[in-house]
Amino acid sequence: MAVAAASKIVNVGDKVQNLWFSSTHPPVLDKGSASTIAAVLGLDDEVCSCDMGASVRSVVGCLKAAFLIRESTLLVTSDTRFGRPGSDDEINGSDGSAAFIFGSAPKIILIDLVSESSPVMDRWRGEGEVGTQSWDDRWAVDQQVPLMIRAGMRILEKSALSVADIAHVVISAPSPKVVSQVGAKFNGVSSSSSDWNGYLGSADLGIKLVSVLSAAKSNSFILLISGADGADAMLLKTTELFRPDQHVEPLKSLDIDVITYLSWRGLVHREPPRRPDSEVPSAPAVARSRDWKFSFAGSMCTECGSRHLPPQRICMSCGATDKSTSVVMQKEFGVVRTFTVDHIALSLSPPVVIAVVDFDSGGRYRCQLTDVSPEDTKIGMRVEMTYRLISKSSNGVRNYFWKARPTMEGNQ
Numbered sequence: 001m002a003v004a005a006a007s008k009i010v011n012v013g014d015k016v017q018n019l020w021f022s023s024t025h026p027p028v029l030d031k032g033s034a035s036t037i038a039a040v041l042g043l044d045d046e047v048c049s050c051d052m053g054a055s056v057r058s059v060v061g062c063l064k065a066a067f068l069i070r071e072s073t074l075l076v077t078s079d080t081r082f083g084r085p086g087s088d089d090e091i092n093g094s095d096g097s098a099a100f101i102f103g104s105a106p107k108i109i110l111i112d113l114v115s116e117s118s119p120v121m122d123r124w125r126g127e128g129e130v131g132t133q134s135w136d137d138r139w140a141v142d143q144q145v146p147l148m149i150r151a152g153m154r155i156l157e158k159s160a161l162s163v164a165d166i167a168h169v170v171i172s173a174p175s176p177k178v179v180s181q182v183g184a185k186f187n188g189v190s191s192s193s194s195d196w197n198g199y200l201g202s203a204d205l206g207i208k209l210v211s212v213l214s215a216a217k218s219n220s221f222i223l224l225i226s227g228a229d230g231a232d233a234m235l236l237k238t239t240e241l242f243r244p245d246q247h248v249e250p251l252k253s254l255d256i257d258v259i260t261y262l263s264w265r266g267l268v269h270r271e272p273p274r275r276p277d278s279e280v281p282s283a284p285a286v287a288r289s290r291d292w293k294f295s296f297a298g299s300m301c302t303e304c305g306s307r308h309l310p311p312q313r314i315c316m317s318c319g320a321t322d323k324s325t326s327v328v329m330q331k332e333f334g335v336v337r338t339f340t341v342d343h344i345a346l347s348l349s350p351p352v353v354i355a356v357v358d359f360d361s362g363g364r365y366r367c368q369l370t371d372v373s374p375e376d377t378k379i380g381m382r383v384e385m386t387y388r389l390i391s392k393s394s395n396g397v398r399n400y401f402w403k404a405r406p407t408m409e410g411n412q
């Protein structure tokens with residue numbers, strides 16, 4: 001999700017000074033995920049890629065720092081919510097990612113930010129635990145609502161503004177009751193407090209901000225109020241350069257059964273097929289084929305223009321040797337030329353649909369399809385590439401690579 005969101009606003013070779021990644025559920029710990037995201041996006045290697053996570057409030061620190069640092073910064077927030085089965089958080093949680101680029105000629109500026117710090121113990125996740133636990137929701141309401149209202153009122157007072165001056169209010173908190181009660185206090189203005197389906201952890205504030213930007217006008221105020229470990233209120237203003245060209249793109253919905261959902265979450269473990277375990281990714285092999293492994297870079301023959309995936313030293317069309325350039329294919333569209341369904345391959349989502357994809361710009365690649373059922377797969381189907389989880393290895397490494405999925409609405 002982080003790659004999908006960020007790739008909408010940056011391109012291969014872009015130079016940014018910072019890439020910050022905020023998540024409470026990064027795919028790996030000790031090792032960061034931001035450097036992986038930078039490599040997948042094909043950003044210039046001089047980027048300072050850092051993870052800033054652990055708590056949902058981390059996104060507030062990221063936003064504040066990105067607004068103030070005055071360096072080109074790509075902020076990516078991405079999260080999944082792991083409420084325990086049957087819990088409010090499972091019902092009210094959702095997954096998502098939002099990305100923002102900060103730099104010169106800003107479309108949005110930070111006017112002010114105020115905070116209220118309080119160690120409210122409404123939600124927590126112990127080390128090694130999968131699901132978030134929560135205290136009685138009334139506790140969250142009693143503790144968070146006054147803090148969030150106070151933060152919102154403080155920033156309005158500091159800025160000599162009233163609620164009526166604010167074009168959009170974004171309210172973010174894990175509890176829907178907290179959101180509705182704080183929203184009632186700031187009633188009378190356009191608000192995104194309840195028009196998104198669920199709380200998205202550290203990505204919540206960003207996605208709800210993007211959702212109001214599609215309706216925002218230039219030179220208008222946006223008030224963000226976030227409730228986590230206290231409260232933060234952030235006053236933003238759109239500039240003359242602002243255009244409402246941002247949008248929220250829902251992932252394609254799939255009808256899946258509960259067991260599949262819980263197995264994807266790691267909350268149940270399905271009986272695997274009687275096959276050898278998947279191979280543990282080799283660190284040297286990954287390093288040797290970095291551009292291929294991360295940014296899906298093939299080779300293009302400089303003699304005849306043929307494209308090869310993975311990259312080849314010898315052109316399969318004209319036989320030229322070591323006469324090729326790297327060509328990144330992650331944003332290319334293609335068509336399914338043929339496919340097969342494998343019911344015994346190791347997969348988190350069996351059966352595996354494997355397709356041969358011919359790209360519009362040239363080149364053919366055999367890869368897994370995702371976001372599609374075997375019944376819906378058709379020869380001639382238009383596809384695009386997406387960076388997804390391939391396997392979880394026995395040593396804890398999550399192996400990601402590119403899969404093809406049916407093109408989203410609005411794409412080619």
Ligand SMILES: [Zn+2]
Pocket residue numbers: 301302303304305306315316317318319320
């Ligand atoms: Zn050639």
